[in-house]
Amino acid sequence: MATYSAAGSTTGAGSSTLPAMSLYGSATVRPLIREIGIFNAASAVVTVELVRLTTLGTQGASVPTSIEDEPERTATALTVAWNTHTVGPTISGRIGRRATFPAAAGSGIVWTFDKGLAIPAVTNAGIGIVPVGTGQLLVAYFVWDE
Numbered sequence: 658m659a660t661y662s663a664a665g666s667t668t669g670a671g672s673s674t675l676p677a678m679s680l681y682g683s684a685t686v687r688p689l690i691r692e693i694g695i696f697n698a699a700s701a702v703v704t705v706e707l708v709r710l711t712t713l714g715t716q717g718a719s720v721p722t723s724i725e726d727e728p729e730r731t732a733t734a735l736t737v738a739w740n741t742h743t744v745g746p747t748i749s750g751r752i753g754r755r756a757t758f759p760a761a762a763g764s765g766i767v768w769t770f771d772k773g774l775a776i777p778a779v780t781n782a783g784i785g786i787v788p789v790g791t792g793q794l795l796v797a798y799f800v801w802d803e
Contacts, residue, residue: 660691661734664798665720666698669741671792674748676785678720678797679710679739682776686735688801689773695786696765697758698794705795706755707768710783714746725800736776736803746785755789765796773802 663680671677682688695705717740724732752774758764776782786797 658802659732660725660800660802661722661736662725662798662800663720663722663738665740667741667795667797668717670794671741671786671788673787673789674745675742676708676710676746676787677741677792677795679716679742679783679785680776680799680801681710681713681737681739681781681783682778683735684778684780686803687778688736688776688803690770690776690784690799690801691773692767692769692800694765694767694798695756696796697762698796700760700762701793702757702760703791703793704755704757704789705786706789707752708785708787709749709752710746710785711749712747712781714742715744717741717743734803736801738799748785748787752784
């Protein structure tokens, strides 16, 4: 099992139906998310939450992925992080993680999942970061095992 990460700045503000950033597994791998970091990129208050996704919608560009624990490996991650969606995926439920960041660029949160937050090994299953209320630009990262 290898550990991967993907990080970037969102290209759009997102909305309650358009994830600002997302992470999708595949039918052949069940990724376990170990950590998610989300940070305010503007100077306005913003609230975000994690949601489960069951369709793709239309994602933005893929977010660059790196292998963390075995740099000599050349295995490509089967899990893909995506930038701001332009067409909403199906949001199937809330994960129970929500945070409000003060009006200060750089304020944020890091959520860790000791046992891993699983994305099912089915087509089009993922995890999304969505704003609650008014969205804005964010900086975010995912760390996962597959």
